Amino acid sequence: MEVSELKTNAIVRGPVLPEPVQVIRVAPMGVSIKLVGMPSIAPVEPLPRQLWPVYDHFLRLPRIRFLLAGAPGAGRRSA
Numbered sequence: 001m002e003v004s005e006l007k008t009n010a011i012v013r014g015p016v017l018p019e020p021v022q023v024i025r026v027a028p029m030g031v032s033i034k035l036v037g038m039p040s041i042a043p044v045e046p047l048p049r050q051l052w053p054v055y056d057h058f059l060r061l062p063r064i065r066f067l068l069a070g071a072p073g074a075g076r077r078s079a
Contacts, residue, residue, distance in 0.1 A: 003033060012037065 006012070010023045012035070021037035028034075 006033065006035065 006023060006026045008023055008025065012021045012023060017039070019039055021035075021039050023035055023037050025036040026033055027036070
């Protein structure tokens with residue numbers, strides 16, 4: 001990918017990136033550029049009950065010392 005192709009919403013892949021990254025902002029810095037991106041481009045919409053513990057509780061604490069883990073398959077009904 002050429003530098004001229006680095007625009008907002010472009011998807012960037014590379015050997016130093018753990019997964020594809022969506023470009024949020026490109027900022028020139030002399031002979032270099034600074035990319036601001038979002039690594040999670042999966043089409044997953046978190047539910048409010050999944051966001052509440054992080055945004056309404058953990059991040060408001062002065063020192064964060066929690067492990068937030070999910071339960072894969074929780075809430076699914078077996079057929």
